[in-house]
Amino acid sequence: MKELKKLLAQDHWVMPFLRQQKRGLWSSIVLGFMTTFAAAALMFISGYLISRSAQHPSNILLIYVPIVLTRGFGIARPVFRYVERLVSHNWVLRVVSKSRQRLYQSAAQSASSIRSRLQTGQVLGILAEDLEQLENLYLRTLFPLGAGMLLYLISSIGLGIFSWTFMLLWLLVLALILIVIPLASLTLNRAKVSRQKALQSALYTDATDAILGMQDWVLSGRQADLVAQEGKTMQKLSRVKGKLMAFGWWRDFTIQLLSLLLMVLIMIWATHQFGHNFLASNYIAAFTLAIIPLVDSFIAVNQGVSESSFYEDSIKRLNTLPEPSQNSTAGVKPQSTTVVFNQVSFAYGDKLVLNDLSFDLLAGQKMALLGPSGAGKTTILKLLAGDLQPTNGKVTLGGLNPNQLADELPKTMAVLDQQSYLFDTTIENNIRMGNLTASQVQVEQAVQQAGLADLVASLPQGYQTPMQEAGQRFSGGERQRFALARILLQDAPIVILDEPTVSLDPKTEAAVLTQIFTALKDRTIIWVTHHLTGIEAVDQIYFLNDGHFTMAGSPSELLAHSEAFKQLYAMDQF
Numbered sequence: 371m372k373e374l375k376k377l378l379a380q381d382h383w384v385m386p387f388l389r390q391q392k393r394g395l396w397s398s399i400v401l402g403f404m405t406t407f408a409a410a411a412l413m414f415i416s417g418y419l420i421s422r423s424a425q426h427p428s429n430i431l432l433i434y435v436p437i438v439l440t441r442g443f444g445i446a447r448p449v450f451r452y453v454e455r456l457v458s459h460n461w462v463l464r465v466v467s468k469s470r471q472r473l474y475q476s477a478a479q480s481a482s483s484i485r486s487r488l489q490t491g492q493v494l495g496i497l498a499e500d501l502e503q504l505e506n507l508y509l510r511t512l513f514p515l516g517a518g519m520l521l522y523l524i525s526s527i528g529l530g531i532f533s534w535t536f537m538l539l540w541l542l543v544l545a546l547i548l549i550v551i552p553l554a555s556l557t558l559n560r561a562k563v564s565r566q567k568a569l570q571s572a573l574y575t576d577a578t579d580a581i582l583g584m585q586d587w588v589l590s591g592r593q594a595d596l597v598a599q600e601g602k603t604m605q606k607l608s609r610v611k612g613k614l615m616a617f618g619w620w621r622d623f624t625i626q627l628l629s630l631l632l633m634v635l636i637m638i639w640a641t642h643q644f645g646h647n648f649l650a651s652n653y654i655a656a657f658t659l660a661i662i663p664l665v666d667s668f669i670a671v672n673q674g675v676s677e678s679s680f681y682e683d684s685i686k687r688l689n690t691l692p693e694p695s696q697n698s699t700a701g702v703k704p705q706s707t708t709v710v711f712n713q714v715s716f717a718y719g720d721k722l723v724l725n726d727l728s729f730d731l732l733a734g735q736k737m738a739l740l741g742p743s744g745a746g747k748t749t750i751l752k753l754l755a756g757d758l759q760p761t762n763g764k765v766t767l768g769g770l771n772p773n774q775l776a777d778e779l780p781k782t783m784a785v786l787d788q789q790s791y792l793f794d795t796t797i798e799n800n801i802r803m804g805n806l807t808a809s810q811v812q813v814e815q816a817v818q819q820a821g822l823a824d825l826v827a828s829l830p831q832g833y834q835t836p837m838q839e840a841g842q843r844f845s846g847g848e849r850q851r852f853a854l855a856r857i858l859l860q861d862a863p864i865v866i867l868d869e870p871t872v873s874l875d876p877k878t879e880a881a882v883l884t885q886i887f888t889a890l891k892d893r894t895i896i897w898v899t900h901h902l903t904g905i906e907a908v909d910q911i912y913f914l915n916d917g918h919f920t921m922a923g924s925p926s927e928l929l930a931h932s933e934a935f936k937q938l939y940a941m942d943q944f
């Protein structure tokens with residue numbers, strides 16, 4: 371509980387909503403209280419009525435008034451329940467939908483940094499599990515806890531009017547049910563709950579791995595191993611869940627025993643309190659029966675509090691996500707598209723990847739970035755996109771830090787990477803992602819420039835042909851051309867080519883590269899590549915190794931003066 375309180379103190383996913391939406395929260399709690407109050411009053415009056423009806427009525431009103439009250443509370447109880455459900459669920463759905471919106475905003479504003487910190491399975495876990503847990507936090511813990519505490523307080527005051535000594539006994543037994551048992555079960559279950567959450571999250575990660583790597587499982591003939599591996603996690607999960615359920619059963623059984631004790635105590639107290647009264651038996655029945663709905667409500671509090679450690683992890687994970695910026699993301703439009711790396715160094719922790727690197731690229735120039743795997747090429751691209759900040763030195767785009775561009779960045783820089791993602795929608799929608807306001811003529815021009823006009827014309831549904839998931843409907847080369855058409859429509863002056871042809875055969879690679887460089891002839895290009903195929907199309911080549919450029923120059927200069935380059939070039943032509 372302490373942990374949860376500490377978490378909530380630093381939280382920006384639950385507390386802000388509770389503060390903003392106080393009215394709905396209090397209405398739900400008060401309506402929850404009124405439901406139980408009406409149920410307890412119904413039982414109280416019914417108990418009185420049943421017992422009183424067995425006696426000789428001295429006055430018909432002694433029967434008639436309780437009958438009317440029984441009807442009244444009988445109607446009030448479901449009405450309060452129904453309204454409480456409407457108000458609380460409406461409140462929760464609103465709050466959770468706002469949280470979900472906030473989650474998408476956070477993910478959209480920092481997509482690349484989230485991707486480097488969380489795996490796909492973890493992101494799915496947050497989307498599917500954690501927000502669901504927030505729903506339970508409100509519905510199963512906060513509302514019952516609020517209503518239960520209100521009942522605890524008011525029933526104690528009510529009893530205190532009759533007898534303060536009995537009120538102390540009542541407070542004590544209820545404190546056992548409402549405070550001691552929930553806190554004890556929270557402590558005893560904490561380890562099991564975190565094990566359950568860890569296993570559930572492992573299932574998400576495993577399922578993502580299984581789906582993304584399905585083909586490799588099948589090709590390696592290890593489908594059975596995959597099923598067995600998932601089965602083991604599920605068995606472990608079912609064992610933990612079984613233990614938690616058994617614990618819950620014993621906890622509820624103990625509470626029922628305490629409730630029985632409470633009923634016996636109230637029966638003894640009512641006998642003692644009203645024993646001298648000729649209506650004694652009626653009051654005993656009334657007070658004893660009224661306990662039943664109260665106990666139900668106290669059990670709900672208990673379950674809710676016992677489960678609260680489920681939410682700790684979810685709140686913790688949600689709070690690891692960056693808070694969406696409330697400021698305008700309009701950004702500053704750069705005056706030029708000149709890219710400058712000025713004495714840039716970058717380290718991941720202690721690992722120095724780039725060491726005092728400088729280069730610049732003017733509008734329309736094209737550079738190729740080569741280097742062995744792990745040399746830091748992708749790191750350079752991330753610095754340029756503003757996803758990383760240099761440890762030393764300066765990266766500027768049109769004189770600005772790339773982060774200053776904010777929403778202007780996609781208008782300034784486009785990326786064509788190894789496998790640009792194509793969505794499960796039509797060809798036209800996929801291309802239009804580059805520019806939603808493009809005219810049909812512009813879409814057709816982009817398709818023409820990307821060398822896809824004949825292919826699209828040959829399809830019976832033309833631009834409306836569904837691409838299928840990840841563009842499976844088309845070959846690798848065709849997929850990269852569609853991605854190129856999208857970029858052409860995006861019309862950004864700088865284009866990053868991150869090994870866009872790496873998965874293609876040499877013939878298709880050469881054809882796609884020609885298409886790319888022809889279509890993007892007016893744009894600034896930074897091309898990360900491992901091959902020298904098509905290298906003649908660039909103005910400058912930079913070889914990155916050990917954090918700095920070991921070779922730099924135009925293709926013709928390097929061919930003329932560098933033996934190493936000549937050898938590499940010859941090997942690639944082979």
Ligand SMILES: Nc1ncnc2c1ncn2[C@@H]1O[C@H](COP(=O)(O)OP(=O)(O)OP(=O)(O)O)[C@@H](O)[C@H]1O
Binds near residue numbers: 486
């Ligand atoms: N988030 C990270 N945390 C720690 N080290 C990292 C991180 N990202 C990359 N690295 C390391 O930094 C080095 C440079 O990585 P980078 O991805 O920039 O290389 P690269 O030249 O693009 O490699 P490749 O050609 O294989 O894609 C590598 O040794 C890599 O292991």
